[in-house]
Amino acid sequence: MFCKIISVITNILLHLAKIKIHTIQFLQNYEEYSLGDIIDVFVETDDVTLGGFTNSDGVTCELNGSPLLSGSFLPLIGSNVISVNQLYQQFCSSTNLVLPSYFIVFPYGVYSTLPNHYSCAINSPTCDLIVIGTPTITPASGELVADGIIIVNAQSSNPIQYALADFVYGDGQASNIFVVIPGTYRIFLRDSANCGANLLVTVGFTNEFGVYYRYEYDDIAGRETRVDILKRGYVGDLSIIKGGRNAIEISLRGGGSVDKFEPVLSTNTDLNLVSEQDEYFTELYTNDRNLYQMRYYKEGVLKWVGKILPFSYMDELKHPPYYLNVKATDGIPYLDEYYLIQQDGQKFYGTVSLVKLIAYCLSKTGIELNIRVGVNLYAEDMDQDDEDDPLDQAYCDYELFYLATQEPTLDFVLRNILKTFKARLIQWDGVWNIVRVEELSTIYDYREFDKNGDYLSHSTFNPLKDVEYPDQNGLMFTGFPSREITPGYGQVKTFYKLGLKPNIIDNGDFRLKSTFVPSFNTYTFEVNTDKFTLVNAGYPLTQGYEKIDDGNIAYWISGGEEMLFNTSSGDAYLQSNTYNVAMGVNNTLKILLRYKINRSTVTFAGNSYSVENPYVKLRFRVKWDNYYLQADGSWTTNVNVIEVFVTTYNEYQETEIVAQSPPDGNLGGDLDIRVYHAYAFWAKYQSIASLKAVQTIDGVITDPDDIVIPTGYRTELRDDFTAPSYIHYYELQETTEAENGYLIIRPTDYHSTTNPRQWVRVNVTYVGAPVGANVFTLFLDRIKVTYLLDGKEPHDTIIRAAKAEPLNNAILEDEIIMGSESSLIVSETNFSIDLGAFFPNAEPGITITTVNVLSSRLIYTGWLRDSAGNGFEFWARDAFSERELLHVINNRQLASQYYKSWQLLRASIISKTDYFGFLNTLRNPNASDILYIPISGRIKDRDCIFDGEFLELIDATSGGISGIGFTKGFTTGFNA
Numbered sequence: 024m025f026c027k028i029i030s031v032i033t034n035i036l037l038h039l040a041k042i043k044i045h046t047i048q049f050l051q052n053y054e055e056y057s058l059g060d061i062i063d064v065f066v067e068t069d070d071v072t073l074g075g076f077t078n079s080d081g082v083t084c085e086l087n088g089s090p091l092l093s094g095s096f097l098p099l100i101g102s103n104v105i106s107v108n109q110l111y112q113q114f115c116s117s118t119n120l121v122l123p124s125y126f127i128v129f130p131y132g133v134y135s136t137l138p139n140h141y142s143c144a145i146n147s148p149t150c151d152l153i154v155i156g157t158p159t160i161t162p163a164s165g166e167l168v169a170d171g172i173i174i175v176n177a178q179s180s181n182p183i184q185y186a187l188a189d190f191v192y193g194d195g196q197a198s199n200i201f202v203v204i205p206g207t208y209r210i211f212l213r214d215s216a217n218c219g220a221n222l223l224v225t226v227g228f229t230n231e232f233g234v235y236y237r238y239e240y241d242d243i244a245g246r247e248t249r250v251d252i253l254k255r256g257y258v259g260d261l262s263i264i265k266g267g268r269n270a271i272e273i274s275l276r277g278g279g280s281v282d283k284f285e286p287v288l289s290t291n292t293d294l295n296l297v298s299e300q301d302e303y304f305t306e307l308y309t310n311d312r313n314l315y316q317m318r319y320y321k322e323g324v325l326k327w328v329g330k331i332l333p334f335s336y337m338d339e340l341k342h343p344p345y346y347l348n349v350k351a352t353d354g355i356p357y358l359d360e361y362y363l364i365q366q367d368g369q370k371f372y373g374t375v376s377l378v379k380l381i382a383y384c385l386s387k388t389g390i391e392l393n394i395r396v397g398v399n400l401y402a403e404d405m406d407q408d409d410e411d412d413p414l415d416q417a418y419c420d421y422e423l424f425y426l427a428t429q430e431p432t433l434d435f436v437l438r439n440i441l442k443t444f445k446a447r448l449i450q451w452d453g454v455w456n457i458v459r460v461e462e463l464s465t466i467y468d469y470r471e472f473d474k475n476g477d478y479l480s481h482s483t484f485n486p487l488k489d490v491e492y493p494d495q496n497g498l499m500f501t502g503f504p505s506r507e508i509t510p511g512y513g514q515v516k517t518f519y520k521l522g523l524k525p526n527i528i529d530n531g532d533f534r535l536k537s538t539f540v541p542s543f544n545t546y547t548f549e550v551n552t553d554k555f556t557l558v559n560a561g562y563p564l565t566q567g568y569e570k571i572d573d574g575n576i577a578y579w580i581s582g583g584e585e586m587l588f589n590t591s592s593g594d595a596y597l598q599s600n601t602y603n604v605a606m607g608v609n610n611t612l613k614i615l616l617r618y619k620i621n622r623s624t625v626t627f628a629g630n631s632y633s634v635e636n637p638y639v640k641l642r643f644r645v646k647w648d649n650y651y652l653q654a655d656g657s658w659t660t661n662v663n664v665i666e667v668f669v670t671t672y673n674e675y676q677e678t679e680i681v682a683q684s685p686p687d688g689n690l691g692g693d694l695d696i697r698v699y700h701a702y703a704f705w706a707k708y709q710s711i712a713s714l715k716a717v718q719t720i721d722g723v724i725t726d727p728d729d730i731v732i733p734t735g736y737r738t739e740l741r742d743d744f745t746a747p748s749y750i751h752y753y754e755l756q757e758t759t760e761a762e763n764g765y766l767i768i769r770p771t772d773y774h775s776t777t778n779p780r781q782w783v784r785v786n787v788t789y790v791g792a793p794v795g796a797n798v799f800t801l802f803l804d805r806i807k808v809t810y811l812l813d814g815k816e817p818h819d820t821i822i823r824a825a826k827a828e829p830l831n832n833a834i835l836e837d838e839i840i841m842g843s844e845s846s847l848i849v850s851e852t853n854f855s856i857d858l859g860a861f862f863p864n865a866e867p868g869i870t871i872t873t874v875n876v877l878s879s880r881l882i883y884t885g886w887l888r889d890s891a892g893n894g895f896e897f898w899a900r901d902a903f904s905e906r907e908l909l910h911v912i913n914n915r916q917l918a919s920q921y922y923k924s925w926q927l928l929r930a931s932i933i934s935k936t937d938y939f940g941f942l943n944t945l946r947n948p949n950a951s952d953i954l955y956i957p958i959s960g961r962i963k964d965r966d967c968i969f970d971g972e973f974l975e976l977i978d979a980t981s982g983g984i985s986g987i988g989f990t991k992g993f994t995t996g997f998n999a
Contacts, residue, residue, distance in 0.1 A: 150218035150554065150600035152179040154372070155418075155890065156379035159475050163205045163228040171226035173201040173210065177373075178890070181214040192217055207366065218600070219553060220373070221536070223365045230391060232316050233257035236264045238271075238296070242965050244935040249320040250294060252331070252349075255313065267295030267346055270965040271319060273327055275449070275941050276356075278959035281509055281927060283920050283974050284460050285958060286441035287434070288449045289355035290941065292317060292329055298345045307349060309333050313389040317351040321938065321964075325453035328390050329353050353450045354388025358434040361387045363424055369536055371421040372529075372553075376890070377414040377440055382476030384433040385455055393479065397458040397469040398444050402887070402895035403906065410481050412470040414444075414457070416889060419841060423522045423884040427840045443841040443909065445916045451941045458486075461900070461916060463944045463956050464978045468901075486944040487954075488937060498937050498945075501968060504930030511923040513831030516824045517914035518838045522884035523819035527612075527808040528599050528696065530554040533578040535568065550578045556598045564595055564700070569802060571675075577619065580700055581800035593642075593702030598695065599806065604647060604881060605691035611811045612682040614645055614652070619802040620701050622672040637752050637786045638737060640707075641667040641801070642699040645682070648692025656683045668737050669701065675804055681811065696808070701801040706741030706750055711768055714740050719755060719770045720778050734780060740765075753782040810882050817882050823914040827922035835921055842910035844886035844894025919979035928955050928973040939969045944976065954978065 155176045163171035176199065177183055184195030192213045201210070205228040212220045232253035239249045250271050251261075276289045294317065298304060307315055315331040329351035339345060364370060375383075382394060396414055401407050405416045424431040427439070441448055446459045458467065466485045473479055491497035526532065536551035550568035557566060557580060568576045580595065606612070620639050644664045645652035651663035667678050708714040717738070721731040736755045742765070751765055757779050762769040768782040810817055821842075827835075880894070887909070888894045898909045905912070932939060939945070940962070945955040953975060960971025 150216065152181070152183065152212065152214045152216075152218040152220055153177060153374055154212065154220050154222055156375040156476075157371070157383045158210070158222065158224045160224060160226055162230050163203075163226060166205055166228050168228070169202060169204045171203050171205055171228065173203060173208065173224055173226060175199045175201075175210050175212070175222070177212055177220070179214040179216075179218065181216045181218070183212055183214045186211050186213075189219075189221075217556065221553075222371075223369065225366055229256050231256065233259065234261040235315070237261050238264050238266050238294070240266065240270060240965065242967050244967050246322050246938075246967075247320075248964055249323075251318045251320070252307070253316040253318065255315075265297045267297055268965070269293075269295045269963065271295070272964065273319065273962045275957060275960045275971065277957075278972065280958055281974065283956070283958075283976065284442070284445045284447070284916075286438045286447055287355060288447060288941070288958075289353055290327065290329070290450050291350060291352040292319065292327065294349045294351070296347045296349060298347065299343045301343070301345070303345070304347055304349070307331055312357075316390075317349070319964075326940070327353075327450065328392060328453060330389050354390050355434075355448075355450075358384060358387060358437060359432050361433045363421070363431045363433060363436055369551075370425060374418045374420055374888075374890075374892075376476070377417050377419065377887075378412065378472055379476040380419070381414065381437065381440060381457070382472065382474060384437045386474065387433055390450070391474045392450065393454045393474065394472045394476065395452075395454045395456050395469050395484075396472065397456070397462055397467045397484065398446050399462060399468055399901040400444055400459060400898060400909075400912065402909075403897045403899065404889070404893070404895060409468070410470060410478065412472075412478070414440075415470070415472070415476075415478065417887040417895065418890055418892075419887055420522075420884040422524070423840060426522045426524070426884055427520065439840050442837070443839050443913065445913060449941050456942055458942070460956065460976070461919075461979060464954055464976060484942070486942055487946050488939050488943045490932065490945060490947050498932055498934040498939060501931040501933045504928055506929070507927040508924050509927050510833060511828040511831060511925065512833045512835040512921045513826070513828050514824060514834045515827055515914060515918045515921060516822060516834060516836045517910055517917065518836065519821040519823070519842045519910040519913075520838060520840045520885060521819055521821065521842075521882075522840060523817060524882055524884055525807070525809070527602055527604065527694070527810070527881045528554070528806055531599075531806040531808070533568070533576055533803065533805075535576055550576065552578065554600045558596050558598055571804060575804070577675075577802040577804040579800050579802045582700065582702070593640075593700055595700040597698045597803065597806075599697070601693040601695045602881065603691060604694040606684070609684070609813050611656075611684060611814065612647075613679065613807075613809045613811055614682060614696070615677060615679045615805065615807040615809075616641075616643060616667075616698065616803070617675055617677045617805040617807075618669075618701075619675045619804070620669050620672060621800050621802075623799050635786070636750065636788045638668040638670045639672075639701050640739075641669050641678075641701045643667075644697040644699075645680075645694070646697070647682075647694040650692075652680065652682055654680065656681050658683065664699070675802070694808070696806055698801075698803060698806065700799070702799055706739050708738065708740045711740070711765075714738065714753070714768055714782060715771050717770055719772055719780060730778075737785075738782070750788040751784050752786045752788070754785050755780050756783045757781075758783055821910060823911055825914055825918040827918055828924075835917060837913070837917055839910060839913055840885050841887055842885055842913070843896045843898065843908040844888065916979070920977050925977065926953075926955075926975040928975070929971075930973065931968060931970045933966070933968050935967060938967075945973055 155178060158176075159172075159174040161172035163169070175185060182197070183199075184190070184192055184197060185199050185201075186195040187201065187208055187210065189211050190213065192215055195211070195213060201208070203226055205226050207223065207225045209221055209223050232255050234251045235254040235257055236252040237249065238252075239247070241247055248270070250266075252264075272293045274291050274293070276291065277285055296304060309315070310333045312330055312333050317329050317331055318325060319327040332350045332352055334350070378394065378396065385392075385394065396412050398413055401411075401413050402417070405411065405413055424436055424439070428435060437448065441457065444459055445461065446457050449456050449458075454471070458469075463486050465487065466483050468481065468483055470481045471479045488498050491499055530551065530553050534551050535548050536553075537546040537548045550566070552566075557564070564580055564582050566578070566580050568578055570576050578597075580597065582595070604612075618641065620641065623636075623639075642664050647658070649660055650658035651661065652665065653659055653663055654665050665680070669676070708717075717732075719730070719732045719736075732755055734755055734757060738753055738755075740751045740753065742749050742751065753768070758767065758781050759779075760767055760781075762781070765787075766784050770778075770780070770782065772778060773781060880892070886894050896908065897906045898912055899905045899907070900912065907915075928945075930945075932945070941957055941960065943957070945957075947953050954977075955973035956976050957969075957971050958974050960969055962969055
């Protein structure tokens with residue numbers, strides 16, 4: 024125990040019971056101590072006698088106000104001594120506590136309490152606790168049954184604990200699984216470095232559906248069709264019902280679109296029923312869109328699932344039979360009504376795999392289906408075996424979507440994920456299908472995941488269906504199809520919106536968090552201090568928030584009357600998490616604080632008085648690697664705290680410093696910010712001698728241009744620490760008056776010619792004995808750190824432009840918000856390829872805009888990365904020999920499909936032996952292997968007819984590559 028210290032006090036007689044000589048603040052767990060613990064070191068002098076020493080005296084320690092050990096001292100051994108100034112060095116180094124091995128002698132005259140020493144606070148480690156994805160929820164089997172399951176996935180370099188209420192590490196559970204009754208819960212996470220996170224989840228009960236009605240028939244080809252109507256929670260016998268002539272019709276809702284890469288295509292059904300009884304089906308017309316489901320089977324295989332839409336009941340006023348139409352949807356159109364927020368309105372924070380985020384979006388449809396992914400576009404660092412999927416290995420920040428739009432809907436999220444890979448989503452064959460459009464030209468590989476995004480299996484799918492001659496029994500046109508020639512484009516542009524972060528410091532613009540209180544069916548609100556730690560200096564603090572305007576709050580910390588005679592007053596601080604920041608030679612950092620300090624009040628005998636001090640000092644520290652920022656923007660290896668003199672009260676103001684380029688160039692290291700509690704009575708100097716000793720010029724006194732402290736520089740001096748007490752405020756001014764006690768103090772480097780400046784007192788504040796409440800409050804609206812490149816904001820967009828059809832002036836533009844990681848200050852060179860290899864008559868060369876970009880890890884959110892946070896840069900598609908940035912590939916795909924005129928086909932096809940669905944590709948083997956993919960259509964099940972619109976799919980490959988077992992790309996090679 025390092026508090027077992029010898030204190031030898033000789034030839035001194037003092038009558039102060041206990042003097043605090045030091046405070047150690049723990050900013051992380053350290054051996055048996057926890058984050059937030061405070062050790063105060065005292066010297067006891069009550070019974071000290073001249074020339075003597077007793078074992079009842081010495082240095083004692085208190086842990087959080089309680090004695091650390093009974094009799095925490097050692098008997099006198101040896102004669103080694105150490106001064107009070109050396110005591111600092113023995114108690115701590117820059118980051119570690121050190122057990123002092125010396126004995127301490129206090130020289131005569133140093134028995135005043137000493138301010139805390141900055142280096143004695145252990146630096147907080149990098150907080151890397153993040154929640155991964157969204158929790159996995161298993162509904163309970165009943166409303167009061169405790170078998171609902173919550174599984175939270177998170178990672179940290181330190182051990183993590185979990186709890187259903189906020190807690191101190193050590194009091195939580197190690198398991199990330201909770202078994203609960205239905206309800207709303209906030210799950211709290213905390214690791215051993217005291218980094219915390221929380222999220223809100225809702226556990227429902229029973230998502231099981233029972234068959235309520237069943238309708239069965241055979242189509243004209245003799246194939247069995249079954250339509251089930253199911254009711255949530257229903258257990259009982261089913262009823263057989265009848266249908267109308269048109270039976271069931273299933274529609275693909277992409278009509279009017281000429282975008283081959285339309286990312287989300289919804290589906291719906293019309294079920295025509297017949298009833299012999301009045302109002303027989305009225306219960307289907309409910310306002311609960313999740314109460315009834317419809318399931319469509321073909322020859323016993325589930326093809327489609329939807330929920331019955333609530334709408335008004337309508338039938339004819341006549342004798343039976345009654346003909347009704349029941350509509351159902353896959354729920355995709357309703358995703359535009361859901362926002363990417365937690366139930367209590369808080370944003371999601373952290374990182375999530377793309378397939379997990381897709382699963383979360385699709386869960387809001389109310390349709391619980393597996394997810395089949397046919398996206399065979401891999402980053403070079405990804406696993407690429409048959410069971411490995413790129414959407415399962417690629418992660419993104421939730422923050423990406425909030426930067427892209429103020430209120431991202433789940434439809435927006437889903438579309439932007441799919442757009443990045445040029446994939447489309449369609450529900451068919453009883454699963455959600457996500458397929459890259461390019462891969463619809465031949466057999467493709469897929470991986471299947473459950474409704475939560477967990478891997479299940481893998482296989483292949485062949486989407487091709489051939490149109491036969493009319494005398495065949497296969498797929499045929501029922502009439503004469505019509506085609507429309509759609510123009511190509513002369514230039515194709517892709518805008519990669521990098522997702523420029525507004526702040527390196529997470530949560531630097533403070534926000535509220537809310538907690539649901541089930542017993543009162545309401546929410547409580549408090550300031551969200553995630554990513555920050557408030558370190559108490561030993562006096563009571565309160566904290567809260569002030570609303571500035573809608574969506575903007577300020578976090579405040581305040582101390583009361585106990586601060587007046589506490590030597591650690593003003594030493595409480597707000598500590599940010601640590602961020603690994605790499606800086607290049609052209610980089611600078613812009614640090615901005617937005618704050619407010621209210622004028623302090625003090626109460627005497629029931630009356631409140633404003634404290635008329637000329638300024639309050641706000642102090643903050645910016646530490647990067649082994650450097651400390653100085654007020655002029657330069658860095659120093661000496662511990663430095665920047666001081667700002669606040670002279671305007673009760674209104675928000677800003678302090679901004681642009682940090683210079685790193686002194687050693689291209690450095691990387693941990694960056695953190697510490698903002699100290701502003702305090703009106705905090706005095707920097709304890710005696711006139713210490714003030715006089717301040718060096719007011721740098722170097723030789725005869726050099727008048729070598730001044731470092733300008734005229735008007737302010738400081739303060741506290742004359743004593745007993746009531747009544749005074750704070751004297753001084754400015755460094757040129758004056759011809761002689762030194763005069765407390766009024767004018769002449770620095771020791773004063774020179775009448777080259778340095779004619781003296782400390783002139785501008786004001787004095789009487790502290791007095793505190794009665795009632797004294798309030799010292801610091802409001803922090805924003806703590807912001809941003810990158811600058813050559814003094815300018817970083818680029819927020821990369822533009823890729825490709826030439827397509829010659830002599831065509833039309834331009835196609837596409838915008839994506841996900842792409843490859845860009846390294847620190849990379850000058851990306853022009854890129855060019857010969858399009859003539861597979862684009863007839865195309866002008867050779869793809870022109871790429873050259874830009875300088877910064878470190879993705881702190882500047883941008885748009886880059887995809889693995890679960891450990893390592894960015895993916897180069898990607899390649901199956902059947903393509905390429906190693907390229909993802910957004911470049913994105914642009915190539917556009918160019919390959921729109922570089923020339925192409926066809927839109929309107930047709931009706933019929934087949935008695937084959938079945939054409941929404942996942943199929945229409946192929947005419949007798950017309951140069953032209954392919955068409957459906958963009959809209961209606962399946963008339965009873966008549967085996969597909970009416971729809973088809974877009975010509977151009978095979979962009981220059982040759983197929985086949986493999987054993989799994990295909991490795993496009994096996995159909997042709998020039999469209």
